Amino acid sequence: MLHSAAYERHTPLLYFLKNSGPLVCALQCAFALIFFSIFTLQPAAFISLYFALWKSVCYKMTSSLKSVYHISAFSWYAFVVMTLAAKDGEELPPGICAYGGPWKYLTFLNLILQMLFFGLTAVNDLQRGKKSDSTLKRFTDLIFSVFAFPVGMFVVLLFWALFAYDRELVYPATMDAFIPPWINHAMHTVVFPLLLGEFLVQPHAYPRTKNALATLGLVGAGYLFWILWVHVKVGIWVYPLLGHLNAVGLLGFFCFNMSLVTLIYLLGDKLNSRVWGKKLH
Structure with a gap:
Protein backbone atom coordinates (compact mmCIF):
# COMPACT_ATOMS: atom_id res chain seq x y z
CA MET A 1 0.00 0.00 0.00
CA LEU A 2 2.77 2.42 1.00
CA HIS A 3 5.75 1.79 -1.24
CA SER A 4 9.06 3.40 -2.13
CA ALA A 5 11.83 2.63 -4.59
CA ALA A 6 14.10 1.80 -1.66
CA TYR A 7 12.28 -1.54 -1.29
CA GLU A 8 13.70 -2.65 -4.62
CA ARG A 9 17.32 -1.99 -3.61
CA HIS A 10 17.51 -4.78 -1.06
CA THR A 11 20.43 -6.98 -0.12
CA PRO A 12 20.19 -10.80 -0.28
CA LEU A 13 19.60 -10.82 3.50
CA LEU A 14 16.65 -8.45 3.23
CA TYR A 15 15.33 -10.42 0.27
CA PHE A 16 15.37 -13.59 2.39
CA LEU A 17 13.67 -11.87 5.31
CA LYS A 18 10.97 -10.31 3.10
CA ASN A 19 10.05 -13.51 1.37
CA SER A 20 10.19 -16.01 4.22
CA GLY A 21 6.73 -15.22 5.56
CA PRO A 22 5.53 -12.82 8.27
CA LEU A 23 5.72 -15.31 11.13
CA VAL A 24 9.22 -16.49 10.27
CA CYS A 25 10.29 -12.89 9.79
CA ALA A 26 8.92 -12.03 13.23
CA LEU A 27 11.13 -14.72 14.78
CA GLN A 28 14.10 -13.52 12.76
CA CYS A 29 13.54 -9.93 13.86
CA ALA A 30 13.20 -11.01 17.49
CA PHE A 31 16.49 -12.94 17.26
CA ALA A 32 18.15 -9.99 15.60
CA LEU A 33 16.86 -7.70 18.35
CA ILE A 34 18.53 -9.86 21.01
CA PHE A 35 21.73 -10.15 18.98
CA PHE A 36 22.07 -6.44 18.34
CA SER A 37 21.12 -5.56 21.90
CA ILE A 38 23.97 -7.71 23.22
CA PHE A 39 26.72 -7.01 20.68
CA THR A 40 26.13 -3.37 19.68
CA LEU A 41 25.77 -0.05 21.44
CA GLN A 42 23.32 1.46 18.92
CA PRO A 43 19.80 0.32 19.90
CA ALA A 44 18.19 3.31 18.18
CA ALA A 45 19.70 2.32 14.84
CA PHE A 46 18.47 -1.23 15.26
CA ILE A 47 14.96 -0.11 16.15
CA SER A 48 14.87 1.78 12.84
CA LEU A 49 16.00 -1.37 11.02
CA TYR A 50 13.41 -3.45 12.88
CA PHE A 51 10.56 -1.17 11.82
CA ALA A 52 11.89 -1.04 8.25
CA LEU A 53 11.83 -4.83 8.02
CA TRP A 54 8.32 -5.07 9.44
CA LYS A 55 7.18 -2.29 7.13
CA SER A 56 8.44 -4.30 4.17
CA VAL A 57 6.74 -7.46 5.44
CA CYS A 58 3.45 -5.65 6.00
CA TYR A 59 3.61 -4.22 2.49
CA LYS A 60 3.78 -7.76 1.14
CA MET A 61 1.06 -9.05 3.45
CA THR A 62 -2.04 -10.11 1.55
Missing part, protein backbone atom coordinates in the same frame (compact mmCIF):
# COMPACT_ATOMS: atom_id res chain seq x y z
CA SER A 63 -5.54 -8.95 2.35
CA SER A 64 -6.50 -12.52 3.18
CA LEU A 65 -3.85 -12.68 5.90
CA LYS A 66 -5.13 -9.40 7.35
CA SER A 67 -8.62 -10.85 7.34
CA VAL A 68 -7.40 -13.92 9.23
CA TYR A 69 -5.77 -11.69 11.84
CA HIS A 70 -8.87 -9.55 12.34
CA ILE A 71 -11.29 -12.46 12.37
CA SER A 72 -9.08 -14.34 14.84
CA ALA A 73 -8.87 -11.32 17.15
CA PHE A 74 -12.62 -10.77 16.94
CA SER A 75 -13.30 -14.46 17.65
CA TRP A 76 -10.96 -14.37 20.64
CA TYR A 77 -12.69 -11.38 22.21
CA ALA A 78 -16.14 -12.82 21.47
CA PHE A 79 -15.08 -16.05 23.19
CA VAL A 80 -13.84 -14.17 26.28
CA VAL A 81 -17.01 -12.07 26.49
CA MET A 82 -19.22 -15.14 26.16
CA THR A 83 -17.17 -16.94 28.82
CA LEU A 84 -17.74 -14.07 31.21
CA ALA A 85 -21.44 -13.93 30.32
CA ALA A 86 -21.74 -17.64 31.09
CA LYS A 87 -20.72 -16.92 34.68
CA ASP A 88 -23.87 -14.90 35.23
CA GLY A 89 -25.54 -17.76 37.11
CA GLU A 90 -22.59 -18.45 39.39
CA GLU A 91 -22.14 -17.12 42.90
CA LEU A 92 -20.35 -13.85 42.31
CA PRO A 93 -18.13 -11.82 44.65
CA PRO A 94 -19.96 -8.95 46.41
CA GLY A 95 -20.35 -5.81 44.31
CA ILE A 96 -19.92 -7.29 40.85
CA CYS A 97 -23.61 -7.42 40.06
CA ALA A 98 -24.57 -4.36 42.11
CA TYR A 99 -26.04 -1.60 39.93
CA GLY A 100 -24.74 -1.86 36.38
CA GLY A 101 -23.21 -5.31 36.56
CA PRO A 102 -20.01 -5.66 34.53
CA TRP A 103 -20.83 -2.49 32.56
CA LYS A 104 -19.34 -0.35 35.31
CA TYR A 105 -15.87 -1.88 34.86
CA LEU A 106 -13.53 -0.30 32.32
CA THR A 107 -11.96 -3.72 31.69
CA PHE A 108 -15.27 -5.15 30.49
CA LEU A 109 -16.10 -2.04 28.45
CA ASN A 110 -12.67 -2.37 26.83
CA LEU A 111 -13.37 -6.00 25.89
CA ILE A 112 -16.55 -4.89 24.12
CA LEU A 113 -14.66 -2.05 22.45
CA GLN A 114 -11.89 -4.35 21.17
CA MET A 115 -14.43 -6.92 19.94
CA LEU A 116 -16.36 -4.18 18.12
CA PHE A 117 -13.23 -2.78 16.49
CA PHE A 118 -11.85 -6.08 15.23
CA GLY A 119 -15.30 -7.20 14.11
CA LEU A 120 -15.87 -4.06 12.03
CA THR A 121 -12.34 -4.25 10.63
CA ALA A 122 -12.93 -7.85 9.58
CA VAL A 123 -16.13 -6.80 7.81
CA ASN A 124 -14.21 -4.04 6.03
CA ASP A 125 -11.55 -6.55 4.92
CA LEU A 126 -14.25 -8.63 3.24
CA GLN A 127 -15.65 -5.71 1.24
CA ARG A 128 -14.99 -5.63 -2.45
CA GLY A 129 -13.50 -2.65 -4.23
CA LYS A 130 -11.26 0.06 -2.80
CA LYS A 131 -11.55 -0.44 0.95
CA SER A 132 -9.09 2.27 2.05
CA ASP A 133 -11.54 5.07 1.21
CA SER A 134 -14.69 3.42 2.49
CA THR A 135 -16.80 4.95 5.23
CA LEU A 136 -16.35 1.82 7.32
CA LYS A 137 -12.54 2.05 7.00
CA ARG A 138 -12.57 5.67 8.16
CA PHE A 139 -14.82 4.72 11.05
CA THR A 140 -12.56 1.85 12.16
CA ASP A 141 -9.54 4.17 11.89
CA LEU A 142 -11.31 6.56 14.26
CA ILE A 143 -12.21 3.80 16.71
CA PHE A 144 -8.67 2.40 16.74
CA SER A 145 -6.77 5.66 16.99
CA VAL A 146 -8.95 7.47 19.53
CA PHE A 147 -10.45 4.62 21.56
CA ALA A 148 -9.23 1.05 21.01
CA PHE A 149 -5.48 1.69 21.32
CA PRO A 150 -5.46 4.39 24.05
CA VAL A 151 -8.10 2.73 26.22
CA GLY A 152 -6.77 -0.80 25.68
CA MET A 153 -3.19 0.12 26.55
CA PHE A 154 -4.37 2.22 29.49
CA VAL A 155 -6.24 -0.76 30.94
CA VAL A 156 -3.17 -2.99 30.60
CA LEU A 157 -0.65 -0.51 32.03
CA LEU A 158 -2.71 0.81 34.93
CA PHE A 159 -4.07 -2.59 35.95
CA TRP A 160 -0.70 -4.30 36.19
CA ALA A 161 0.93 -1.28 37.85
CA LEU A 162 -1.70 -1.27 40.60
CA PHE A 163 -1.73 -5.08 40.78
CA ALA A 164 2.03 -5.12 41.35
CA TYR A 165 1.75 -2.48 44.08
CA ASP A 166 -1.29 -3.91 45.91
CA ARG A 167 -3.76 -6.12 44.10
CA GLU A 168 -6.45 -5.44 46.70
CA LEU A 169 -6.71 -1.90 45.34
CA VAL A 170 -7.88 -3.06 41.91
CA TYR A 171 -8.38 -6.84 41.80
CA PRO A 172 -9.06 -8.38 45.24
CA ALA A 173 -7.98 -11.95 45.86
CA THR A 174 -11.64 -12.96 46.18
CA MET A 175 -11.87 -12.56 42.40
CA ASP A 176 -9.61 -15.57 41.82
CA ALA A 177 -12.37 -18.01 42.70
CA PHE A 178 -14.65 -16.38 40.14
CA ILE A 179 -12.23 -15.44 37.34
CA PRO A 180 -9.45 -17.98 36.60
CA PRO A 181 -5.97 -16.65 35.75
CA TRP A 182 -6.33 -17.23 32.01
CA ILE A 183 -9.39 -14.94 31.85
CA ASN A 184 -7.53 -12.33 33.88
CA HIS A 185 -4.72 -12.40 31.31
CA ALA A 186 -7.26 -12.38 28.47
CA MET A 187 -8.69 -9.15 29.86
CA HIS A 188 -5.48 -7.46 30.99
CA THR A 189 -2.55 -8.94 29.05
CA VAL A 190 -3.49 -10.30 25.60
CA VAL A 191 -4.91 -6.89 24.71
CA PHE A 192 -1.34 -5.58 24.48
CA PRO A 193 0.10 -7.83 21.71
CA LEU A 194 -3.14 -7.74 19.69
CA LEU A 195 -3.06 -3.94 19.58
CA LEU A 196 0.61 -3.83 18.65
CA GLY A 197 -0.04 -6.44 15.97
CA GLU A 198 -2.68 -4.17 14.46
CA PHE A 199 -0.01 -1.53 13.79
CA LEU A 200 1.93 -4.10 11.78
CA VAL A 201 -1.07 -5.34 9.81
CA GLN A 202 -2.27 -2.05 8.31
CA PRO A 203 -1.93 1.73 8.65
CA HIS A 204 -4.59 3.87 10.27
CA ALA A 205 -5.55 7.45 9.51
CA TYR A 206 -5.30 9.51 12.69
CA PRO A 207 -7.58 12.55 13.23
CA ARG A 208 -6.36 15.99 14.25
CA THR A 209 -4.72 15.72 17.64
CA LYS A 210 -6.80 18.43 19.32
CA ASN A 211 -10.05 16.83 18.15
CA ALA A 212 -8.95 13.38 19.28
CA LEU A 213 -7.85 14.58 22.72
CA ALA A 214 -11.05 16.56 23.18
CA THR A 215 -13.06 13.42 22.40
CA LEU A 216 -10.96 11.36 24.80
CA GLY A 217 -11.48 13.98 27.49
CA LEU A 218 -15.27 13.87 27.06
CA VAL A 219 -15.33 10.08 27.16
CA GLY A 220 -13.07 10.04 30.23
CA ALA A 221 -15.27 12.57 32.02
CA GLY A 222 -18.32 10.51 31.11
CA TYR A 223 -16.82 7.38 32.65
CA LEU A 224 -15.82 9.30 35.78
CA PHE A 225 -19.39 10.54 36.12
CA TRP A 226 -20.63 6.95 35.68
CA ILE A 227 -18.52 5.50 38.50
CA LEU A 228 -19.40 8.44 40.77
CA TRP A 229 -23.06 7.83 40.00
CA VAL A 230 -22.71 4.17 40.95
CA HIS A 231 -21.13 5.22 44.25
CA VAL A 232 -23.95 7.68 44.98
CA LYS A 233 -26.69 5.18 44.10
CA VAL A 234 -25.47 2.05 45.90
CA GLY A 235 -22.62 3.25 48.10
CA ILE A 236 -19.83 1.16 46.55
CA TRP A 237 -16.74 2.11 44.60
CA VAL A 238 -16.18 0.31 41.31
CA TYR A 239 -12.50 0.01 42.26
CA PRO A 240 -11.43 -0.32 45.93
CA LEU A 241 -8.61 2.19 45.33
CA LEU A 242 -11.12 5.02 44.97
CA GLY A 243 -12.39 4.44 48.51
CA HIS A 244 -8.97 5.48 49.86
CA LEU A 245 -9.04 8.90 48.12
CA ASN A 246 -10.68 12.14 49.16
CA ALA A 247 -12.17 14.63 46.71
CA VAL A 248 -8.78 16.16 45.90
CA GLY A 249 -7.25 12.71 45.50
CA LEU A 250 -10.02 11.65 43.13
CA LEU A 251 -9.46 14.75 41.02
CA GLY A 252 -5.71 14.18 40.96
CA PHE A 253 -6.15 10.51 40.07
CA PHE A 254 -8.49 11.42 37.23
CA CYS A 255 -6.05 14.05 35.89
CA PHE A 256 -3.20 11.53 36.07
CA ASN A 257 -5.26 8.96 34.17
CA MET A 258 -6.17 11.45 31.45
CA SER A 259 -2.52 12.46 31.13
CA LEU A 260 -1.55 8.82 30.72
CA VAL A 261 -4.24 8.23 28.09
CA THR A 262 -3.07 11.34 26.24
CA LEU A 263 0.52 10.07 26.18
CA ILE A 264 -0.67 6.67 24.92
CA TYR A 265 -2.65 8.33 22.12
CA LEU A 266 0.41 10.35 21.05
CA LEU A 267 2.53 7.18 21.20
CA GLY A 268 0.06 5.40 18.93
CA ASP A 269 0.21 8.26 16.44
CA LYS A 270 4.01 8.10 16.42
CA LEU A 271 4.07 4.31 16.05
CA ASN A 272 1.65 4.47 13.14
CA SER A 273 3.85 7.04 11.42
CA ARG A 274 7.06 5.17 12.20
CA VAL A 275 5.84 1.81 10.88
CA TRP A 276 4.12 3.13 7.75
CA GLY A 277 6.44 5.97 6.83
CA LYS A 278 4.12 8.94 7.03
CA LYS A 279 1.26 10.34 9.04
CA LEU A 280 -2.19 9.65 7.60
CA HIS A 281 -5.06 12.11 8.02
Whole structure:
Protein backbone atom coordinates (compact mmCIF):
# COMPACT_ATOMS: atom_id res chain seq x y z
CA MET A 1 0.00 0.00 0.00
CA LEU A 2 2.77 2.42 1.00
CA HIS A 3 5.75 1.79 -1.24
CA SER A 4 9.06 3.40 -2.13
CA ALA A 5 11.83 2.63 -4.59
CA ALA A 6 14.10 1.80 -1.66
CA TYR A 7 12.28 -1.54 -1.29
CA GLU A 8 13.70 -2.65 -4.62
CA ARG A 9 17.32 -1.99 -3.61
CA HIS A 10 17.51 -4.78 -1.06
CA THR A 11 20.43 -6.98 -0.12
CA PRO A 12 20.19 -10.80 -0.28
CA LEU A 13 19.60 -10.82 3.50
CA LEU A 14 16.65 -8.45 3.23
CA TYR A 15 15.33 -10.42 0.27
CA PHE A 16 15.37 -13.59 2.39
CA LEU A 17 13.67 -11.87 5.31
CA LYS A 18 10.97 -10.31 3.10
CA ASN A 19 10.05 -13.51 1.37
CA SER A 20 10.19 -16.01 4.22
CA GLY A 21 6.73 -15.22 5.56
CA PRO A 22 5.53 -12.82 8.27
CA LEU A 23 5.72 -15.31 11.13
CA VAL A 24 9.22 -16.49 10.27
CA CYS A 25 10.29 -12.89 9.79
CA ALA A 26 8.92 -12.03 13.23
CA LEU A 27 11.13 -14.72 14.78
CA GLN A 28 14.10 -13.52 12.76
CA CYS A 29 13.54 -9.93 13.86
CA ALA A 30 13.20 -11.01 17.49
CA PHE A 31 16.49 -12.94 17.26
CA ALA A 32 18.15 -9.99 15.60
CA LEU A 33 16.86 -7.70 18.35
CA ILE A 34 18.53 -9.86 21.01
CA PHE A 35 21.73 -10.15 18.98
CA PHE A 36 22.07 -6.44 18.34
CA SER A 37 21.12 -5.56 21.90
CA ILE A 38 23.97 -7.71 23.22
CA PHE A 39 26.72 -7.01 20.68
CA THR A 40 26.13 -3.37 19.68
CA LEU A 41 25.77 -0.05 21.44
CA GLN A 42 23.32 1.46 18.92
CA PRO A 43 19.80 0.32 19.90
CA ALA A 44 18.19 3.31 18.18
CA ALA A 45 19.70 2.32 14.84
CA PHE A 46 18.47 -1.23 15.26
CA ILE A 47 14.96 -0.11 16.15
CA SER A 48 14.87 1.78 12.84
CA LEU A 49 16.00 -1.37 11.02
CA TYR A 50 13.41 -3.45 12.88
CA PHE A 51 10.56 -1.17 11.82
CA ALA A 52 11.89 -1.04 8.25
CA LEU A 53 11.83 -4.83 8.02
CA TRP A 54 8.32 -5.07 9.44
CA LYS A 55 7.18 -2.29 7.13
CA SER A 56 8.44 -4.30 4.17
CA VAL A 57 6.74 -7.46 5.44
CA CYS A 58 3.45 -5.65 6.00
CA TYR A 59 3.61 -4.22 2.49
CA LYS A 60 3.78 -7.76 1.14
CA MET A 61 1.06 -9.05 3.45
CA THR A 62 -2.04 -10.11 1.55
CA SER A 63 -5.54 -8.95 2.35
CA SER A 64 -6.50 -12.52 3.18
CA LEU A 65 -3.85 -12.68 5.90
CA LYS A 66 -5.13 -9.40 7.35
CA SER A 67 -8.62 -10.85 7.34
CA VAL A 68 -7.40 -13.92 9.23
CA TYR A 69 -5.77 -11.69 11.84
CA HIS A 70 -8.87 -9.55 12.34
CA ILE A 71 -11.29 -12.46 12.37
CA SER A 72 -9.08 -14.34 14.84
CA ALA A 73 -8.87 -11.32 17.15
CA PHE A 74 -12.62 -10.77 16.94
CA SER A 75 -13.30 -14.46 17.65
CA TRP A 76 -10.96 -14.37 20.64
CA TYR A 77 -12.69 -11.38 22.21
CA ALA A 78 -16.14 -12.82 21.47
CA PHE A 79 -15.08 -16.05 23.19
CA VAL A 80 -13.84 -14.17 26.28
CA VAL A 81 -17.01 -12.07 26.49
CA MET A 82 -19.22 -15.14 26.16
CA THR A 83 -17.17 -16.94 28.82
CA LEU A 84 -17.74 -14.07 31.21
CA ALA A 85 -21.44 -13.93 30.32
CA ALA A 86 -21.74 -17.64 31.09
CA LYS A 87 -20.72 -16.92 34.68
CA ASP A 88 -23.87 -14.90 35.23
CA GLY A 89 -25.54 -17.76 37.11
CA GLU A 90 -22.59 -18.45 39.39
CA GLU A 91 -22.14 -17.12 42.90
CA LEU A 92 -20.35 -13.85 42.31
CA PRO A 93 -18.13 -11.82 44.65
CA PRO A 94 -19.96 -8.95 46.41
CA GLY A 95 -20.35 -5.81 44.31
CA ILE A 96 -19.92 -7.29 40.85
CA CYS A 97 -23.61 -7.42 40.06
CA ALA A 98 -24.57 -4.36 42.11
CA TYR A 99 -26.04 -1.60 39.93
CA GLY A 100 -24.74 -1.86 36.38
CA GLY A 101 -23.21 -5.31 36.56
CA PRO A 102 -20.01 -5.66 34.53
CA TRP A 103 -20.83 -2.49 32.56
CA LYS A 104 -19.34 -0.35 35.31
CA TYR A 105 -15.87 -1.88 34.86
CA LEU A 106 -13.53 -0.30 32.32
CA THR A 107 -11.96 -3.72 31.69
CA PHE A 108 -15.27 -5.15 30.49
CA LEU A 109 -16.10 -2.04 28.45
CA ASN A 110 -12.67 -2.37 26.83
CA LEU A 111 -13.37 -6.00 25.89
CA ILE A 112 -16.55 -4.89 24.12
CA LEU A 113 -14.66 -2.05 22.45
CA GLN A 114 -11.89 -4.35 21.17
CA MET A 115 -14.43 -6.92 19.94
CA LEU A 116 -16.36 -4.18 18.12
CA PHE A 117 -13.23 -2.78 16.49
CA PHE A 118 -11.85 -6.08 15.23
CA GLY A 119 -15.30 -7.20 14.11
CA LEU A 120 -15.87 -4.06 12.03
CA THR A 121 -12.34 -4.25 10.63
CA ALA A 122 -12.93 -7.85 9.58
CA VAL A 123 -16.13 -6.80 7.81
CA ASN A 124 -14.21 -4.04 6.03
CA ASP A 125 -11.55 -6.55 4.92
CA LEU A 126 -14.25 -8.63 3.24
CA GLN A 127 -15.65 -5.71 1.24
CA ARG A 128 -14.99 -5.63 -2.45
CA GLY A 129 -13.50 -2.65 -4.23
CA LYS A 130 -11.26 0.06 -2.80
CA LYS A 131 -11.55 -0.44 0.95
CA SER A 132 -9.09 2.27 2.05
CA ASP A 133 -11.54 5.07 1.21
CA SER A 134 -14.69 3.42 2.49
CA THR A 135 -16.80 4.95 5.23
CA LEU A 136 -16.35 1.82 7.32
CA LYS A 137 -12.54 2.05 7.00
CA ARG A 138 -12.57 5.67 8.16
CA PHE A 139 -14.82 4.72 11.05
CA THR A 140 -12.56 1.85 12.16
CA ASP A 141 -9.54 4.17 11.89
CA LEU A 142 -11.31 6.56 14.26
CA ILE A 143 -12.21 3.80 16.71
CA PHE A 144 -8.67 2.40 16.74
CA SER A 145 -6.77 5.66 16.99
CA VAL A 146 -8.95 7.47 19.53
CA PHE A 147 -10.45 4.62 21.56
CA ALA A 148 -9.23 1.05 21.01
CA PHE A 149 -5.48 1.69 21.32
CA PRO A 150 -5.46 4.39 24.05
CA VAL A 151 -8.10 2.73 26.22
CA GLY A 152 -6.77 -0.80 25.68
CA MET A 153 -3.19 0.12 26.55
CA PHE A 154 -4.37 2.22 29.49
CA VAL A 155 -6.24 -0.76 30.94
CA VAL A 156 -3.17 -2.99 30.60
CA LEU A 157 -0.65 -0.51 32.03
CA LEU A 158 -2.71 0.81 34.93
CA PHE A 159 -4.07 -2.59 35.95
CA TRP A 160 -0.70 -4.30 36.19
CA ALA A 161 0.93 -1.28 37.85
CA LEU A 162 -1.70 -1.27 40.60
CA PHE A 163 -1.73 -5.08 40.78
CA ALA A 164 2.03 -5.12 41.35
CA TYR A 165 1.75 -2.48 44.08
CA ASP A 166 -1.29 -3.91 45.91
CA ARG A 167 -3.76 -6.12 44.10
CA GLU A 168 -6.45 -5.44 46.70
CA LEU A 169 -6.71 -1.90 45.34
CA VAL A 170 -7.88 -3.06 41.91
CA TYR A 171 -8.38 -6.84 41.80
CA PRO A 172 -9.06 -8.38 45.24
CA ALA A 173 -7.98 -11.95 45.86
CA THR A 174 -11.64 -12.96 46.18
CA MET A 175 -11.87 -12.56 42.40
CA ASP A 176 -9.61 -15.57 41.82
CA ALA A 177 -12.37 -18.01 42.70
CA PHE A 178 -14.65 -16.38 40.14
CA ILE A 179 -12.23 -15.44 37.34
CA PRO A 180 -9.45 -17.98 36.60
CA PRO A 181 -5.97 -16.65 35.75
CA TRP A 182 -6.33 -17.23 32.01
CA ILE A 183 -9.39 -14.94 31.85
CA ASN A 184 -7.53 -12.33 33.88
CA HIS A 185 -4.72 -12.40 31.31
CA ALA A 186 -7.26 -12.38 28.47
CA MET A 187 -8.69 -9.15 29.86
CA HIS A 188 -5.48 -7.46 30.99
CA THR A 189 -2.55 -8.94 29.05
CA VAL A 190 -3.49 -10.30 25.60
CA VAL A 191 -4.91 -6.89 24.71
CA PHE A 192 -1.34 -5.58 24.48
CA PRO A 193 0.10 -7.83 21.71
CA LEU A 194 -3.14 -7.74 19.69
CA LEU A 195 -3.06 -3.94 19.58
CA LEU A 196 0.61 -3.83 18.65
CA GLY A 197 -0.04 -6.44 15.97
CA GLU A 198 -2.68 -4.17 14.46
CA PHE A 199 -0.01 -1.53 13.79
CA LEU A 200 1.93 -4.10 11.78
CA VAL A 201 -1.07 -5.34 9.81
CA GLN A 202 -2.27 -2.05 8.31
CA PRO A 203 -1.93 1.73 8.65
CA HIS A 204 -4.59 3.87 10.27
CA ALA A 205 -5.55 7.45 9.51
CA TYR A 206 -5.30 9.51 12.69
CA PRO A 207 -7.58 12.55 13.23
CA ARG A 208 -6.36 15.99 14.25
CA THR A 209 -4.72 15.72 17.64
CA LYS A 210 -6.80 18.43 19.32
CA ASN A 211 -10.05 16.83 18.15
CA ALA A 212 -8.95 13.38 19.28
CA LEU A 213 -7.85 14.58 22.72
CA ALA A 214 -11.05 16.56 23.18
CA THR A 215 -13.06 13.42 22.40
CA LEU A 216 -10.96 11.36 24.80
CA GLY A 217 -11.48 13.98 27.49
CA LEU A 218 -15.27 13.87 27.06
CA VAL A 219 -15.33 10.08 27.16
CA GLY A 220 -13.07 10.04 30.23
CA ALA A 221 -15.27 12.57 32.02
CA GLY A 222 -18.32 10.51 31.11
CA TYR A 223 -16.82 7.38 32.65
CA LEU A 224 -15.82 9.30 35.78
CA PHE A 225 -19.39 10.54 36.12
CA TRP A 226 -20.63 6.95 35.68
CA ILE A 227 -18.52 5.50 38.50
CA LEU A 228 -19.40 8.44 40.77
CA TRP A 229 -23.06 7.83 40.00
CA VAL A 230 -22.71 4.17 40.95
CA HIS A 231 -21.13 5.22 44.25
CA VAL A 232 -23.95 7.68 44.98
CA LYS A 233 -26.69 5.18 44.10
CA VAL A 234 -25.47 2.05 45.90
CA GLY A 235 -22.62 3.25 48.10
CA ILE A 236 -19.83 1.16 46.55
CA TRP A 237 -16.74 2.11 44.60
CA VAL A 238 -16.18 0.31 41.31
CA TYR A 239 -12.50 0.01 42.26
CA PRO A 240 -11.43 -0.32 45.93
CA LEU A 241 -8.61 2.19 45.33
CA LEU A 242 -11.12 5.02 44.97
CA GLY A 243 -12.39 4.44 48.51
CA HIS A 244 -8.97 5.48 49.86
CA LEU A 245 -9.04 8.90 48.12
CA ASN A 246 -10.68 12.14 49.16
CA ALA A 247 -12.17 14.63 46.71
CA VAL A 248 -8.78 16.16 45.90
CA GLY A 249 -7.25 12.71 45.50
CA LEU A 250 -10.02 11.65 43.13
CA LEU A 251 -9.46 14.75 41.02
CA GLY A 252 -5.71 14.18 40.96
CA PHE A 253 -6.15 10.51 40.07
CA PHE A 254 -8.49 11.42 37.23
CA CYS A 255 -6.05 14.05 35.89
CA PHE A 256 -3.20 11.53 36.07
CA ASN A 257 -5.26 8.96 34.17
CA MET A 258 -6.17 11.45 31.45
CA SER A 259 -2.52 12.46 31.13
CA LEU A 260 -1.55 8.82 30.72
CA VAL A 261 -4.24 8.23 28.09
CA THR A 262 -3.07 11.34 26.24
CA LEU A 263 0.52 10.07 26.18
CA ILE A 264 -0.67 6.67 24.92
CA TYR A 265 -2.65 8.33 22.12
CA LEU A 266 0.41 10.35 21.05
CA LEU A 267 2.53 7.18 21.20
CA GLY A 268 0.06 5.40 18.93
CA ASP A 269 0.21 8.26 16.44
CA LYS A 270 4.01 8.10 16.42
CA LEU A 271 4.07 4.31 16.05
CA ASN A 272 1.65 4.47 13.14
CA SER A 273 3.85 7.04 11.42
CA ARG A 274 7.06 5.17 12.20
CA VAL A 275 5.84 1.81 10.88
CA TRP A 276 4.12 3.13 7.75
CA GLY A 277 6.44 5.97 6.83
CA LYS A 278 4.12 8.94 7.03
CA LYS A 279 1.26 10.34 9.04
CA LEU A 280 -2.19 9.65 7.60
CA HIS A 281 -5.06 12.11 8.02
